[in-house]
Amino acid sequence: MQQCLTFAAIVVGDELLSGKRTDKHLPHMINTLAARGLQLAWCHIVGDELDSLEAQLRHSRQYDVPVICFGGIGATPDDNTRAAAANAFDRPLTRHPEAAQLIETQFGIEAYPKRILMADLPDGSALIPNPYNNIPGFSVEQHFFLPGFPQMAWPMLDWLLETYYGDVAGVDLFERSLRIYQVRESDLIDLMELLKKDYPAAKIFSLPHLGESPYIEMGFRGSAPEVEQAYKALCHRLEGRGDIYEHSDQTKGLVNE
Numbered sequence: 667m668q669q670c671l672t673f674a675a676i677v678v679g680d681e682l683l684s685g686k687r688t689d690k691h692l693p694h695m696i697n698t699l700a701a702r703g704l705q706l707a708w709c710h711i712v713g714d715e716l717d718s719l720e721a722q723l724r725h726s727r728q729y730d731v732p733v734i735c736f737g738g739i740g741a742t743p744d745d746n747t748r749a750a751a752a753n754a755f756d757r758p759l760t761r762h763p764e765a766a767q768l769i770e771t772q773f774g775i776e777a778y779p780k781r782i783l784m785a786d787l788p789d790g791s792a793l794i795p796n797p798y799n800n801i802p803g804f805s806v807e808q809h810f811f812l813p814g815f816p817q818m819a820w821p822m823l824d825w826l827l828e829t830y831y832g833d834v835a836g837v838d839l840f841e842r843s844l845r846i847y848q849v850r851e852s853d854l855i856d857l858m859e860l861l862k863k864d865y866p867a868a869k870i871f872s873l874p875h876l877g878e879s880p881y882i883e884m885g886f887r888g889s890a891p892e893v894e895q896a897y898k899a900l901c902h903r904l905e906g907r908g909d910i911y912e913h914s915d916q917t918k919g920l921v922n923e
Contacts, residue, residue, distance in 0.1 A: 671731065671834060672707035673699055676722060678737035678747055679814060680713045690816055691736045698823060703838060704831075707731055714738060719750035723809065727754065730808075732831070734823060737814030739803065741783040747811060748787055748804075755806050757788040765793055765802050772800045794822050842897045843871075843885025847910045851882050857903055858884070865896035883914065 675695050681687040692709050699706055712722050719738070726733045738747030752759040765785035770777045787804045794803035794810060798818040803811050810826050812819040846854070851874050862870050868886040875881050884900065886893045904911050 671831075672705045674707050674726065674729070674731050674733045675709040676726065676733060676735040677709065677711045678714065678719065678735065679711075680744070682711050683713050691819065694816065694820060695734065695823065698820075698827070700839065702827065702831075702834075704834065705839070714744045714746055716746040716750055716753075719746055720753045723750055723754035726809065727807065733809045734826075735809060735811045736819055737812075739784065739811050739813055741780050748784075751806060751809065751811060752788040755788050755809075757790060757806070759786050760789045761785050762787045762791060762793070762804070765804070768793075768800045768802055794826055797821050838889065839887060840890045840893045841885060841887045842893050843883050843914045844897075844901070844904075844911050845875075845881040845883055845914060846904065847879070847881045847912075849882060849909055854882060854884065857900075857907075861896060861900060861903075865892060865899065867892040868896035870896070885914070 673695075675692060677689050677691050679687070682689050689711065692706075695709075696706050710722060712718050723735075735747065735751075738745045738750075749759055761782075762785050765787060766782060769782055769785055773781050781801075784801055788806050791804040791806050794805060794812065796802050796813070796818055798815075798821070801813075803813065803819075803822055805811065805826070812822050851872060854872065858870055858872060865886070868888040870886055871884070873883040875883060886896045886900075888896075901911075
């Protein structure tokens with residue numbers, strides 16, 4: 667079984683940057699990965715401009731992480747993801763024969779002259795089946811390109827995770843935190859740096875809460891043993907400092923929530 671790894675996401679669309687539409691892919695992908703014991707490393711939202719898309723994809727190629735890209739693979743003039751991927755991966759944009767056949771089967775004579783353009787993919791692309799309307803997505807070098815429509819993209823996401831990463835080892839992720847009162851977050855930086863160094867397997871976080879009774883929520887995320895060990899060390903050090911704190915909820919599993 668492969669080792670656990672993290673994923674990344676790119677969501678494409680001017681409508682997201684203008685506020686005309688709200689992105690739904692990011693929360694769905696977080697939950698889909700969490701159900702498998704996997705995590706999202708980063709997500710970028712990019713507009714439809716060809717140069718911006720190409721630059722983002724060239725950047726993401728530098729990391730050994732699977733990247734799921736949502737949107738911009740259609741046939742309209744503002745759909746530049748296919749061309750950007752071809753440029754970013756230094757491959758010619760060529761007509762994929764199997765993709766062309768799927769599109770012709772779906773639309774018949776109406777596949778021409780425009781819909782067939784969705785079969786023009788970076789040379790050597792592998793197809794991702796689309797159960798909604800048979801117009802496939804595609805993948806190149808750990809980058810997976812899906813439509814922007816959730817009803818199409820989300821079943822395709824499930825398929826590619828099972829097909830390419832079904833044997834990846836997931837981990838049960840846990841979170842435990844406490845609330846610290848009458849202290850500034852800056853007063854806790856040295857403590858956080860020390861705990862981060864001593865317990866690198868548990869990811870520390872700090873969330874200030876403002877209002878009538880402000881407090882700092884501090885805790886850890888990771889596998890249960892590492893989180894519990896780091897959490898006990900945090901409590902011990904807060905007691906040594908004389909800080910006022912209270913425990914939040916009991917250890918909380920993040921998988922399938």
